[in-house]
Amino acid sequence: MDEVTTSTAGHGAPVKEAVGRYGLWSLGLRSEDPARRTEIAEAAAEIEELGYGAVWLGGSPGVTHAVPLLDATTRLTVATGILSIWDHEAADTARDFAAVESAHPGRFLLGLGVSHAKATERYHRPYSAMVGYLDALDAADVPAGRRVLAALGPKMLKLSHDRAAGSHPYLVTPEHTAQARDILGDGPLLAPELKVVLDTDPERARATARAYLSFYLQLPNYTDNFLRLGFTEDDIAGGGSDKLIDAVFAWGDEDRVRAYAEAFHAAGADHVALQVVDDDPQGSIPREAYRRLARLLG
Template sequence: MSDSAGRLKDTIGRYGIWSVGLRSEDPDQRAEIAEAAAELEQLGYGAAWLGGSSAVRHAVPLIEATSTLTVGTSIQSIWDYEAAESAAGFAEVEAAHPGRFVLGLGISHARLASQYRRPYSALVAYLDALDAAGVPADRRVLAALGPKTLELAGTRAAGAIPYLVTPEHTAEAREILGADALLAPEFKVVLETDPDKARALARDTLALYLALPNYTDTWLRLGFTEDDLLDGGSDRLVDTFFAWGDETRIRSRVEAFHEAGADHVALQVVTDGTRNALPREAWRRLASLLA
């Protein structure tokens, strides 16, 4: 890994925020997104990760509203954006704001991409095209879950941004990636102490992913059973993928990823708002909790 990839670790720090709302193109939300990005920077978060199939254009308003915040896509689906388009967007934002954008790439899911074929080969070809267009390997990261893609993240990118994983997966990923690559798993937080309320909010979010084999196959490899996947997910499954409870418990759950080898944790705060909401008060509470 190059020195600039090493600097990426230092730049994004220990914590970031993952949010679908931050990628919104609703003109009525543009001002609030800029304000929210500026506040995330002030709160000490090192990165903002744009959820959904996001692109460079979604990152620009956040970059323009801040001075140090790293903004990354988490993820840009290789099926939704041609490599040439991605490379052109990267070059434009890099020229205007050097070092502020990270291209997070992923293969999405067969259910969500009609052209989904031979995803690993397609990802390799996409990286080849980015290389040819001059996008540096150390300015892109991969949403890697399985061993082969994790190896690719270590050799063809700055590292990995796995989604919906456990500290055990993080430890395995670190071993595959090696010590130098960036490892920045996503983790969900519910700022709620009541078990029933917390799990109900978690299951509302988890429902989408229970229908996506890329995730459920990984969970089965990690020791969960088919029964854990039924009826919205077992309490065991929910309590593994969502941190809830008092401040000490949530802090401990987040730190478990660092102890397992993560450099950075992308925190997704789950609330009773819509998926596109900007839960700014919850982000403030979380920043205070982690301080």
């Protein structure tokens, strides 16, 4: 087993206060299209004004994807959710972190993950690879208190405690959040992602959710986690059972969505990163949905 040294840099109030209770998880806000820079900047400024504490940039972003949002805001925390360690060399990540930190002190959070075997040919011994990556970041003076890990299983959650400020689990339930909190203890940040479908029609909402979930049900990291949580192979088959859909998506009217988001806090989350799922392309920025969520969670 790899030796892991316990961080002395990362736990406690500052990062929790910075991200607040709610943030947004988005693929659209990490676009590389220069023509969309103004759109992204305007959306980021409104997100900050609406009171969200953080934006999590999806799709294995690099550190530099955070710059347009940071430039357009003054308080918003911008995080990678999640930077794949296979796609970005540690030296490059450390260099870019230093540049962003110099320009926007204390406002960038480095989210790291090991991705999936189906996503990269380099995937091998993911836990050991993450330990090595963290060692390289330590050597380059990237503070442990300014990074979080995508952690589903107990071993990676423990590493999130020992070598980072906490964890940002993706595609999880309140039950997983409670288990993660038990492993992390009280200090580290626990910031799960939660998918939201703002549709009150059960059949239509579940169909929207099921279409989005189908991709993730091809990835063993997620399906194995569902099985650990007590779901069955039948729940995972066919795009996901209603039981599974209802566990990993907040859908319905405002009261239902609010109650399920708050269930994550009751289970031990410090912050919940909300991802709006609808019928629009994944690269869109659903600003009206962000306004609705801000009103119902405010």
